Amino acid sequence: MISIIASDMDGTLLNGKQEISEANRKAILEAQEKGVQVVVATGRSYEEAKYVLKEAGISCPIICVNGAEVRNEEGQVVKTNAIEEEKALEVMRILKDLGIYYELYTNQGVYTEDFERGIQSIIDIFKTANPETSEQAIRDSAQERFEKGHIKVVEDYSEAFSNGNVVYKFLVFSFDDHLLKKAKDQLENAGGLAISASGRENLEVTSEDAQKGIALKNLIEEKGLNAEDALAVGDNLNDLSMMKVVGRPVAMENAAEEILAFCGYKTSSNEEDGVAKAIYEALEEKSAAVD
Incomplete structure (x- = not known):
C-alpha cells in the first residue's frame, strides 16, 4: 500500500x-x-x-x-x-577554462552573470519538459522568473560567495553537445560530485550527497x-x-x-x-x- x-x-x-x-x-x-x-x-x-x-x-x-x-x-x-567550497572553486575553474555557461544555486538564491543566456537555459529546461509549448510562451515564463527575483544577475560570481553563501548546484548549459560531454567528463573526473540533467542542453552538478x-x-x-x-x-x-x-x-x-x-x-x-x-x-x- x-x-x-x-x-x-x-x-x-x-x-x-x-x-x-x-x-x-x-x-x-x-x-x-x-x-x-x-x-x-x-x-x-x-x-x-x-x-x-x-x-x-x-x-x-x-x-x-x-x-x-x-x-x-x-x-x-x-x-x-552543499558542495564544499574548495570543490566548488574547482568546478568553477573547470567550467571557466571550457568557456561554458553556468548558473550558481546557493543557500541565498540563484545567480547568473549573463541575463540572456540565463533566459536561454530556462527555455531549454521548460522546452524539454513541454515540447508542445511555444518558445515565446516559455520565454515569457522565463522572463517572469527574473522579474520576481528568483534569479539574480551579478557582474561576477564572486559576489555569490559573499555573506556566507554556500553553493548547492551548478546548472551548466550549452547547445554544443561535444562541449557539454567534455564538461561532464571533466566534472566526473573531479570526484565527489553528482552529475545529472533536467534538459537536453544542460548538466546539473551537485555534491554526491545531494x-x-x-x-x-x-x-x-x-x-x-x-x-x-x-x-x-x-x-x-x-x-x-x-x-x-x-x-x-x-x-x-x-x-x-x-x-x-x-x-x-x-x-x-x-x-x-x-x-x-x-x-x-x-x-x-x-x-x-x-x-
Whole structure:
C-alpha cells in the first residue's frame, strides 16, 4: 500500500504554463486527506518551488535543488548538502577554462552573470519538459522568473560567495553537445560530485550527497515508512536516483528514454494530468488492498 508519494515538478507536476493543474492539485490534497505523505522533489530552489505550490494551496515537505536542501512543511531547513567550497572553486575553474555557461544555486538564491543566456537555459529546461509549448510562451515564463527575483544577475560570481553563501548546484548549459560531454567528463573526473540533467542542453552538478534519491530515502526512514510502499513520479535524469529507491517508480509519458526504460509504471504526460492519474491508480490499489 502506498504511504508516501514523491513528485518532480518541471515536466511532471507542472504543465506547459508552469502551473499545477486542478486535477493534480485535487489528487494531492485527496492523498493527504487519506493519510498519504506527499513530498515534492525538484531541481528548483526553495523560493521557486514554494511559489508554485503556494498558488495551488499545497503544503508539503520539499526536496530542493536535487537534494542539496530539504525543507519541512513549515519551510524550515532540515538538511543541507552543499558542495564544499574548495570543490566548488574547482568546478568553477573547470567550467571557466571550457568557456561554458553556468548558473550558481546557493543557500541565498540563484545567480547568473549573463541575463540572456540565463533566459536561454530556462527555455531549454521548460522546452524539454513541454515540447508542445511555444518558445515565446516559455520565454515569457522565463522572463517572469527574473522579474520576481528568483534569479539574480551579478557582474561576477564572486559576489555569490559573499555573506556566507554556500553553493548547492551548478546548472551548466550549452547547445554544443561535444562541449557539454567534455564538461561532464571533466566534472566526473573531479570526484565527489553528482552529475545529472533536467534538459537536453544542460548538466546539473551537485555534491554526491545531494541527490533526490538519497534525500527521499532519508525522509522515508525518518517518517518510519517503507521504501517499498513509496511512489516516485518524474520525467528526467535528475529523477532517476529517486526512482531507484521506491517500490513504485512511475514515468511520465513525456519522460526521457532512460526513465521510461527503468520504470515499471507509466502515466500520462504533464499536459494530461499524469501525476493525478498515477496518484489515483495507487490510491485505488491501496483501497482495494484494505477491502
